[in-house]
Amino acid sequence: AQRVTQPEKLLSVFKGAPVELKCNYSYSGSPELFWYVQYSRQRLQLLLRHISRESIKGFTADLNKGETSFHLKKPFAQEEDSAMYYCALNGNQFYFGTGTSLTVIP
């Protein structure tokens, strides 16, 4: 079965602290993994994808096939990072996790 798990529904960190949003997946083939973000009163938008191996807004995510994880990390959280974050997998269809609400405390 194909599945995306985000174990934390809520996550709070202080401004300037490191942040890590966890994502684990289950997929039998070679997955395409993504992180989507939804800021308050805005629509869902792509943050980054594993094949790009790029850093967007200071965020990075590494695909770990051994641990079947795709955790999102940022070394120094900013207040504007407060948002809802969804991990997603593109297998034979798109699967989204249940999301993690990140709050950065000033």
Added chain:
Amino acid sequence: DAGVTQSPTHLIKTRGQQVTLRCSPKSGHDTVSWYQQALGQGPQFIFQYYEEEERQRGNFPDRFSGHQFPNYSSELNVNALLLGDSALYLCASTLDKGAEGIYEQYFGPGTRLTVT
């Protein structure tokens, strides 16, 4: 470019009724996907349309059907509405790049459907 647009914004229907939701893709995009997002959940894939055909389908009953028009816009139809169909319905568009795949989905603001 207004991006992906959806109509209506909100809708209230009674159990057993039928509903049609509409989506216009981002300019230049040819592929439309529909998602259902229940409260507190991530979006769940319903189906995807490309070249006016349903190309992929998620685990949704036949009460959920769709259509894509020659101008790439799309409709989602839900028959015999149930209380559990109350959700935010999202439309996303992409450009099919053939062997490169289609990855960057642009989402619309959604249609909030309430079934009473």
